[in-house]
Amino acid sequence: MKEIYTRRSIRKYDNKPVTDEQIHELLRAAMYAPSAGNEQPWHFVVIKDRSLLDEIPKHHPYTQMLLEAPLAIVPCCDSSNLKYDGAFWIQDMAAAIQNILLQAESMGLGTCWCGVYAREELVEKISKMLNLPEHIIPVAVIAVGHPAEKREVRERFRPDRVHYDKW
Known part of the structure; x- marks a missing residue:
């Protein structure tokens, strides 16, 4: 799957909008992510409102690209009914986020994954800004749009990081 090797943070x-059909495909891909016990703890806040996109970087220092991006997706975890004492939801959410990034790459869109969870101050600020219920945890902010830059693809495979059977 070439998208694994060509995807880069954009x-x-x-200044071109992301269509509703494209948003649907991104979220559909997210919801096909693996999930422990088929828990599927995800909800997604889709942000198109320019004033909100411009507000987020005032509270999250690593989201400056939202000043240009036409769209953000905020993947959130519904913590109200987690299985396994809540031990695996962050892995479920990370898999859903990765699916969004790879789907976007396959569609010619650019993305940038900006973490929110587990920085409590970011969780609180984003939650308040988006009026999230108490049991909904924002995990990330993903900038989405049509790329205005091309990022170099570099080899990342490192054989020295692979261990067989034991360390």
Whole structure:
């Protein structure tokens, strides 16, 4: 799957909207992520409102690309009914986020994954800004748009990081 090797974090975007059909495909891909016990703890806040996109970077220092991006997706965990004492939801959410990034790459869109959870101050600020219920935890902010930059693809495979059977 070439998208695994070609996807890069994009921080510059063209002034072109992401269509509702494209958003649907991104979220559909997210919801096909594996999930412990088929828990599927995810909810997604789709942000198109320019004033809100411009507000987020005032509270999250690593989201400056939202000043150009036409869209953000905030994947959130519904903590009200977690299985396994809540031990695996963050892995479920990370898999859903990765699916969004790879789907976007396959569609010619750019993304940048900006973490929110587990930085309590970011969780509180984003939760308040989006009026999230108490049991909903924002995990990340994903900038989405049409790339206005091309990022170099570098080899990342490191054989020295692979261990067989034991360390």
